[in-house]
Amino acid sequence: MNNEKRREIFRRLQEANPEPTTELSWSTPFELLVAVALSAQSTDVGVNKATARLFAIANTPQALLELGLEGVKEQIRTLGLYNNKAKNLIKMCELLVRDHGGEVPNSRTALEALPGVGRKTANVILNTAFGEPTIAVDTHIFRVANRTHLAPGKNVDQVERKLLRVVPTPYRRDAHHWLILHGRYTCMARKPRCGSCVIEDLCEYREKVYS
Template sequence: MGKAEVEEMFARLKGLNPTPETELEYTTPYELLVAVTLSAQATDVGVNKATRKLFPVANTPAAIAALGVDGLKPYIATIGLFNTKAENVVAMARLLLERHGGEVPRDRAALEALPGVGRKTANVVLNTAFGEPTMAVDTHIFRVANRTGLAPGKTVRAVEDALLRTVPGHYLQDAHHWLILHGRYVCKARRPDCPHCAIRDLCRYKDKTPGEPVPATA
């Protein structure tokens, strides 16, 4: 996409959803960190069902550490890879208590040093909890960036770097939310809903789903 097309793309996405938010439910940076850690290879809907039961019981590093791995597992047993995730979340809680006074650090290196936290999770926390203009590339964003021609890349990191170069600065804070939601509900993996796509005319995808364009609505 050209510079003007990128600007138009995000202007349209913003017009449809001026204040996009994560679909994970949280009230504190720590709750967000736990929710994002649990969301790997799981749906936000599934994570929310689990955390609605967990967070009223334990939503601080101290409470999670006290719960322990065996105590945590029943709350997250419906989430994929729950055994490993339980170990990581409890180890993370203990490390936050030992190194950061029980607070979630606003630092990429410190976040990525926590058990179960990779670059994508750190980016989500930095962006959503702390307002940093980061780009958390998941499968949806990877797909949208490549399909549309917005920021093609063969790896997640290549797409992240390309998006940081390409997305206009005034859209960067909310860009990853717009792209995730677009990939989740419109530019879907198996059958993209091209007739309802607000950026269909800008998109470079050659195999668009046939159908007459439908006026975009929020």
């Protein structure tokens, strides 16, 4: 795919959704960090229901520590892997209070040093909470990048590196959200909705679906 096509893809995605953002509910960087940490193998809808309960009684690192492990488990038990997630949240809060004054750091190194936070989660926080032009490659972005030939790669690291090279600079900050939403609602895994896709004529997928 050439750069002219890529630029037009993002121009259209921007036109269709000028201010994309995460579908997770959050109001502070800490709430976003918790929500993203809870989102593994869970839907955004499920996470939002759990965090609505949790944040109503504890939405700071110190408050979660005071709630305690069993208290956190009780609030998030509707989510998959909630035992491990609760343990990681408590450990994360301990480090945030001890090393960062209870604030979420805005550096990749510090974020990835937190329990349960890998590169993808760090990218989400840096992009969504702090406005950095990072791209967190999840299953949706991986599929869209490969299927359209926007930025094909054999693994998420390859796709991330290629996207950071080929996404035009003016679109880089919001590319993460555009691609996730496109993969979630249009370029779906089993049956892409090619007939209603705003970039259908630019996409290089050979097996398009129109019915």
